[in-house]
Every structure is written in C-alpha cells, then in structure tokens.
C-alpha cells in the first residue's frame with residue numbers, strides 16, 4: 001500500500017538534511033541499493049528489498065505462432081528505505097528500456113535479477129513508478145520438485161502459472177508472496193483467440209489489425225505466484241455466487257439477486273468444454289457452502305480455467321480463477337482450489353516455510369466437505385492419512401528443502417494438525433477459528449506462529465503439546 005507521495009517524502013528528506021546541518025549542496029539523499037532477495041529459507045533470492053509494490057499494470061502482447069511475448073510492466077511502489085537502486089526478479093527475456101517516474105533508468109541483468117538505477121535516488125516513503133519494456137520467448141521454469149511452471153506454450157496458445165516462482169518467467173516484479181499488490185493485466189492476442197486472467201474483464205476491443213485486447217482487473221491484493229494468463233480457444237460460462245452480503249444461512253445456491261453477489265466466469269478450452277461444464281456449474285454452490293464455514297468469499301470475482309491435458313501437471317489456486325488440467329478437474333480438487341481462495345490467496349503465507357497454512361487448510365477443507373456432503377467423517381480421512389508412511393517424512397511446518405515443499409506431509413499432515421486441533425478444542429471453538437482466521441488476516445500475510453497464537457487465543461488453551469507433536473515433531477505419534 002502506498003501512503004505518501006514522492007514530493008512530500010523528498011521534502012521531508014531535505015528538511016531532515018537541513019536540520020542535521022548537512023552541507024551537501026545537492027540536497028539529495030544518500031540511498032543504498034535495495035536487497036536482491038528477501039532471504040526466504042527456500043528461495044533466498046526471491047523477492048527484493050527496499051520497496052513495497054502497490055500495483056502492477058502489465059501490458060502483454062502474445063503471438064502463439066512464434067511464442068513471442070512483448071511486454072510493458074508499470075510497477076507502482078513505495079520505497080521502504082532511501083534507494084539508490086533496486087531489483088526486480090525476471091527470468092529470461094530481454095529488457096529494452098526502463099524508466100523511473102518517466103526518466104530513463106540504467107538497467108542491468110545478472111541471473112534472475114534485474115537492477116534498475118534511477119537517475120535520482122528515491123527517498124524512503126516516496127511512491128515511484130518503474131516502467132520496464134521487455135520481450136522474447138518466455139521459457140518455463142523447472143521447479144525444485146521437477147514440475148514445470150511459469151509461461152507455458154499450449155496447442156495454439158499459452159498458460160501461465162507461478163507457484164512458487166514461475167511468475168518471473170513472464171513479468172518483472174517482487175516475486176515473493178510477502179509483497180502483495182493490485183493488478184491490471186492487458187492482453188493482446190491474434191484474431192480468433194481469447195485471453196483470460198485473474199479478476200474481472202473491464203474492457204475488450206478489436207484493433208485495426210484484428211488483434212483482440214482485453215483488460216483484466218484484480219482489485220484485491222494478490223501475491224505474484226497467483227497471477228495467471230490463459231490464451232487460446234475457450235468456451236465460457238457465467239453465473240453468480242453469494243457475496244459478502246449473502247444471508248448467513250443462505251449460501252447454497254446461485255443467489256443471483258443478491259446485491260453483493262460475486263460474478264463467476266469460467267473458461268474451458270474447447271475440447272474439454274462440454275465434459276467440464278457440469279462441474280463448472282457447481283462453483284456457486286461450493287463457494288456458498290464454503291462461505292458458511294470460512295466466512296464471506298474474500299474476492300470480488302470468481303471462476304475457473306480448465307485446460308486440455310498435456311501442459312499443466314497440477315491444478316493451481318490462481319486468485320479468483322483457479323486453473324485445472326482436465327484430468328484433475330474433479331469435485332475434490334475443485335473444493336481444494338476454491339478453499340485456497342480463503343487459505344493462501346486471501347491469507348497468504350509470509351514465506352514459503354508457511355506453505356502448510358495453504359495446503360493443510362485446503363486439504364482439510366476437502367475433508368470437511370466430504371464429511372458434510374458426502375457422508376465421510378473427517379475422522380475417517382484422518383485415520384487413512386495417519387496410516388500412510390509418506391505423510392510422516394517430515395513435520396508440515398518444516399519441509400527439509402524446496403523440492404519437498406509440495407510433498408504429502410505439507411498437505412496430509414497439515415490437515416491432520418487441523419483435525420487434532422478440532423478434537424482438542426471442540427467443534428464449536430474450531431468453527432470459530434476456521435471463520436476467524438481468514439477474517440483476521442484477510443488480504444494479508446501470516447506466519448505459522450500467527451496461526452498457533454491465534455488458535456490459542458480463541459480457545460484460551462495452551463496448545464504447545466499439540467504443536468510439538470503434530471506440527472513440529474519428527475515421526476509418527478504412537479496413537480492417532
């Protein structure tokens with residue numbers, strides 16, 4: 001978020017210098033370069049220090065025949081220190097020009113770090129706008145666990161997903177989950193193709209050359225790993241889901257007449273459009289049911305993108321509009337990715353070590369859904385998970401390395417922690433925690449310690465024994 005404008009901050013900096021009796025003639029600040037990484041335990045170079053992004057305006061033109069992407073990123077940020085230079089994360093592609101507040105800035109590449117050096121230093125607290133023009137054929141990033149992410153070519157189009165670090169393959173930014181921002185993503189594609197992203201489509205126009213441009217607006221803060229783009233031939237469906245003003249007990253239908261209703265837009269690639277339509281149609285019902293358990297849906301739009309198989313290895317909870325390969329577009333996965341809108345997208349982990357706050361909760365959301373609507377008690381799911389050795393390889397809050405981030409303990413043992421919490425504090429208090437947690441950290445970031453402290457304050461219990469064994473303990477306890 002941005003609080004002060006640059007002029008005011010610059011004036012303050014000059015006053016500070018005068019007050020300090022500084023004789024420097026320029027009146028400039030003496031900034032230092034922002035850090036090249038945020039020292040995330042799993043990805044130390046991911047993200048950058050010295051500034052906080054408030055808004056990304058991305059303008060992307062894509063030609064699926066050549067795979068070439070032409071981009072302009074306009075990044076509005078606030079300096080959190082006096083800045084002589086700052087970094088953005090960007091993998092591949094070629095930067096042709098950069099400006100800061102409209103003035104050409106020196107730019108330099110080293111690995112996945114793009115450094116911009118503005119002509120004038122930026123004082124702490126000042127808002128600034130960095131513009132980067134870039135182009136090239138984006139390459140997917142191979143994740144530590146061997147999966148592919150980032151910008152990926154499809155048959156006649158492209159799909160972009162970014163968990164944990166793929167977004168740097170298609171736009172420069174502060175690619176750590178701790179720096180969330182609003183987005184406007186403008187996509188220009190050849191005639192006959194369509195293009196989708198997060199949020200709502202605010203504009204669509206056809207240019208003189210026949211190319212189609214659409215503008216997608218994400219109002220609520222979004223971590224960059226949740227940004228998505230889908231380009232190709234799609235069929236869409238629209239509906240509405242219960243919004244924040246929906247009746248407490250009325251979440252089970254389309255609720256089309258609700259003043260606060262949330263627009264739902266789904267898009268499925270043509271070959272999988274028909275088969276995926278019935279489940280796409282269940283999104284309003286599922287979101288309504290989840291709102292009853294987790295509190296109001298946290299965003300102003302919703303939906304899903306369903307792809308033909310062959311490009312994506314897994315579904316991802318891209319904000320407002322999760323992405324699915326057709327093979328994993330089933331009800332359990334849909335419930336999982338929609339639950340992430342509360343747990344992961346609205347309440348975002350402060351760092352990748354806190355990922356179980358996403359995956360443990362989304363997995364437990366599947367167990368709760370099965371308990372309530374499919375007659376499978378959560379205790380049964382818990383016992384099944386307890387019996388599987390793969391779930392005990394490491395404690396959910398301490399994955400040994402980046403390649404283990406998405407391993408079974410983060411999901412299944414993460415969900416087991418929540419079930420044990422429920423058994424310890426009782427259903428009524430557990431429900432209060434399930435609704436209160438996403439309310440307290442709505443659109444913000446949270447750590448594992450934030451969660452354990454929150455659960456203890458709501459339950460008024462010291463839960464150390466529970467955390468020691470289930471969240472941090474090595475190996476399997478004697479009894480489930």
Ligand code: ARG
Nearest residue numbers: 143147163164315316317406
């Ligand atoms: N968050 C995704 C889910 O809903 C999985 C992402 C997996 N990413 C990876 N690089 N393996 O479970």
Ligand code: ZN
Nearest residue numbers: 336358359362
């Ligand atoms: Zn998940």
